[in-house]
Amino acid sequence: MTQYCSSRFTSVRRNTREVKVGSVGVGGSNPIRIQSMTTTLTTDVAATVKQARALVEAGCEIVRITAPNVTAAEALGPIRDALRKDKIQVPLVADIHFLPSAAMEAVEHVEKVRINPGNYADKKKFAIREYSDNEYDIEIERLYEVFTPLVLRCKELGRSMRIGTNHGSLSDRIMNRFGDSPLGMVESALEFIRIAESHNYKDIILSMKASNPKVMIQAYRLVVAKMDEEDMNYPLHLGVTEAGDGEDGRIKSAIGIGSLLMDGLGDTIRVSLTEDPVYEIPVAKALAEKTRTLWRSTKDALDATETIDPFDFTRRAISPIKISESVSTGSNIPPSVFIKAPGNLNIAESFVQLSQIARSRSTKDTPLEGWLIELKNTEDIKAVLSEENLPDSNTGLILEIEGKLAFDPESLDPLLKSDLSIIPAISLHNNRVSTIEAWIKWTFKHSIPLALGINAGLLAKNSHLFLSNDLPDLIVWADYQDSKVHNLGEHRLLSSVLESIHLKASIWIRCKSDTYISQDAGFLNDLLEASLISGGLLADGIGDILSIESVGDPRKALSLAYNTLQGAGARISKTEYVACPSCGRTLFDLQKTTQKIREATDHLKGVKIAVMGCIVNGPGEMADADFGYVGGAPGKVNLYIGKDCVEYHVQEDKAVSHLIDLIRTEGKWVDPDPELK
Numbered sequence: 001m002t003q004y005c006s007s008r009f010t011s012v013r014r015n016t017r018e019v020k021v022g023s024v025g026v027g028g029s030n031p032i033r034i035q036s037m038t039t040t041l042t043t044d045v046a047a048t049v050k051q052a053r054a055l056v057e058a059g060c061e062i063v064r065i066t067a068p069n070v071t072a073a074e075a076l077g078p079i080r081d082a083l084r085k086d087k088i089q090v091p092l093v094a095d096i097h098f099l100p101s102a103a104m105e106a107v108e109h110v111e112k113v114r115i116n117p118g119n120y121a122d123k124k125k126f127a128i129r130e131y132s133d134n135e136y137d138i139e140i141e142r143l144y145e146v147f148t149p150l151v152l153r154c155k156e157l158g159r160s161m162r163i164g165t166n167h168g169s170l171s172d173r174i175m176n177r178f179g180d181s182p183l184g185m186v187e188s189a190l191e192f193i194r195i196a197e198s199h200n201y202k203d204i205i206l207s208m209k210a211s212n213p214k215v216m217i218q219a220y221r222l223v224v225a226k227m228d229e230e231d232m233n234y235p236l237h238l239g240v241t242e243a244g245d246g247e248d249g250r251i252k253s254a255i256g257i258g259s260l261l262m263d264g265l266g267d268t269i270r271v272s273l274t275e276d277p278v279y280e281i282p283v284a285k286a287l288a289e290k291t292r293t294l295w296r297s298t299k300d301a302l303d304a305t306e307t308i309d310p311f312d313f314t315r316r317a318i319s320p321i322k323i324s325e326s327v328s329t330g331s332n333i334p335p336s337v338f339i340k341a342p343g344n345l346n347i348a349e350s351f352v353q354l355s356q357i358a359r360s361r362s363t364k365d366t367p368l369e370g371w372l373i374e375l376k377n378t379e380d381i382k383a384v385l386s387e388e389n390l391p392d393s394n395t396g397l398i399l400e401i402e403g404k405l406a407f408d409p410e411s412l413d414p415l416l417k418s419d420l421s422i423i424p425a426i427s428l429h430n431n432r433v434s435t436i437e438a439w440i441k442w443t444f445k446h447s448i449p450l451a452l453g454i455n456a457g458l459l460a461k462n463s464h465l466f467l468s469n470d471l472p473d474l475i476v477w478a479d480y481q482d483s484k485v486h487n488l489g490e491h492r493l494l495s496s497v498l499e500s501i502h503l504k505a506s507i508w509i510r511c512k513s514d515t516y517i518s519q520d521a522g523f524l525n526d527l528l529e530a531s532l533i534s535g536g537l538l539a540d541g542i543g544d545i546l547s548i549e550s551v552g553d554p555r556k557a558l559s560l561a562y563n564t565l566q567g568a569g570a571r572i573s574k575t576e577y578v579a580c581p582s583c584g585r586t587l588f589d590l591q592k593t594t595q596k597i598r599e600a601t602d603h604l605k606g607v608k609i610a611v612m613g614c615i616v617n618g619p620g621e622m623a624d625a626d627f628g629y630v631g632g633a634p635g636k637v638n639l640y641i642g643k644d645c646v647e648y649h650v651q652e653d654k655a656v657s658h659l660i661d662l663i664r665t666e667g668k669w670v671d672p673d674p675e676l677k
Contacts, residue, residue: 003228005263006298008263009301012264016028018030019235026235026267027234032269032288034281034288036055038063038064039276052065060281061090067105076110079092080110092109093110094110096120100146100147115164116169117171118174148195151195162206163205165185165189166210167209168210182215183222205234206223206235211240213569214539216240217255238269240252241580242580245273245594250273250531251535253283257271258287259532259535261287261290270284274580274581274590275591308492321449324393335546336546338508339558340547342553354554370395375399380405381412381415390418393419398425399423400425409424409439425475428454437465453476455478459497476507488537491543508544509546526548530548530561531567534548572605572606575607578608583613604663607627607663608625609626609628612631613630635651635652636651647662
């Protein structure tokens with residue numbers, strides 16, 4: 001299998017060339033650089049300087065500014081001069097789409113130019129045609145002629161360049177030959193790199209951005225593998241584009257950026273939120289710090305066989321398990337959500353709190369499908385049996401067995417008479433192998449599943465315990481983490497060992513207390529950790545049960561679990577929004593507009609709505625969205641169904657109501673439940 005990183009189990013940083021962005025080194029032995037982008041009108045020099053200054057004060061090391069035309073590109077000079085006058089030496093990057101003339105002006109004023117290979121020399125018309133090899137070669141010659149002047153000027157002035165592919169703006173040429181795919185994204189960038197290298201210019205940084213974290217992850221993995229084939233070692237700029245706002249935007253970013261960082265990929269990062277860009281910096285810094293603590297040397301990397309294809313998403317095949325009357329695991333069943341009772345509550349208090357959440361109308365689309373309760377002694381068993389707030393037969397109950405109970409399976413016999421759908425959970429790391437064998441026999445005798453905490457090495461060493469015909473339905477979780485193996489890696493190893501012994505057990509992703517990110521980060525810490533670990537695994541097709549146990553508030557844990565599942569594309573429980581982070585091209589107030597659209601449509605489960613400030617990536621990123629709301633002109637909005645514009649230049653104050661009418665016309669509108677509003 002083609003490799004894209006030194007180890008899928010240990011964080012070993014990828015070796016790249018160093019590219020200088022002004023005085024800031026990216027790649028090589030440099031730390032991961034934090035960057036963001038201004039959202040002001042570029043020609044408003046004072047406003048742009050003010051926002052750039054705020055970004056630098058927040059910890060931003062590279063600032064990007066859009067240059068949609070030559071006039072805006074000319075304004076980059078005064079912006080740079082004003083910042084330098086204030087003793088702010090932050091490197092500036094010009095963001096270029098469509099106009100080579102704007103790029104040629106911008107390169108005179110900034111340390112780096114970002115070009116989008118999908119639209120720098122092409123116009124996207126969604127045209128369908130076949131290109132012969134000769135016709136394709138002619139197109140490449142045209143690219144060479146258009147792109148070469150910028151390459152030569154960058155080389156002459158000592159400027160660096162980002163070749164930034166966006167999933168939503170692939171050219172028709174690429175789309176027709178390689179499809180709307182990660183491979184198409186990679187080839188789009190490589191075309192431009194080969195032209196640059198023909199002029200011996202290599203001060204290049206690459207990005208492969210998409211609004212779908214799974215697509216983004218696969219594209220970055222693939223571009224590294226392709227670069228290795230062509231002896232390239234360019235640094236990577238990581239980002240999930242159009243991630244959105246609030247919790248959803250942070251979750252998507254953590255899934256995409258974080259999982260790649262743990263694989264050792266990424267040299268500079270930008271978290272794209274539909275908020276004031278200053279709020280992007282703490283998220284990016286937390287992810288970068290997490291990675292720094294995980295880096296290991298090549299000699300410490302774990303070398304192991306893995307069965308997952310990292311370039312093609314496939315859900316891991318498992319044997320179905322019936323957890324309760326309405327909750328099951330299976331290869332074609334979305335992951336289930338379990339919530340752990342807070343550790344500061346006794347059994348009675350835990351059942352009352354979880355029962356209240358389970359009965360709440362607000363959890364109609366995000367049900368509390370399973371409860372996780374810790375039992376330490378026989379008194380806890382009696383408390384469970386005497387409780388009036390027990391879950392009904394539709395709810396699964398996992399009992400985490402601790403203390404002396406862990407050595408005595410028979411102690412749970414009384415619970416089996418209560419008609420509860422119970423699953424005992426035992427940690428092999430904390431108990432003798434003989435004890436686990438006793439639990440296997442006991443669960444088989446009573447025909448109930450067993451949840452087992454085990455690490456990949458112990459599973460492989462004791463595989464004989466799991467290869468008999470008497471094996472119960474098995475759920476496993478990665479219970480122990482080697483100092484050389486990160487949490488994603490431990491689950492990947494576990495999955496591989498299960499595959500090697502032909503055991504299609506369900507995998508339970510348990511997000512426990514954080515081991516990487518600073519505790520000072522509060523809920524942001526919990527959100528990033530849960531998103532990174534669970535989202536990274538789900539994007540690889542691993543995970544059948546999810547529990548967020550690091551969050552003390554069960555309601556927050558429940559919400560975070562479902563939001564993470566949705567961010568990873570593993571389970572849809574609400575409206576999906578694709579929203580760009582705004583920039584100087586934006587034709588309306590993205591934050592207010594996105595919130596207005598969310599308030600009107602957030603009850604439409606499974607509907608995907610894209611809110612885009614301009615047409616740069618709009619039609620492309622909306623290709624898999626149901627509806628699109630795109631800035632078409634000042635005060636005017638274009639409305640889309642998929643990638644097709646169906647209403648042009650709608651007055652902005654009427655655009656949301658027109659969008660709702662469009663959703664009605666397509667049969668996807670339902671009135672909101674008044675009890676949930």
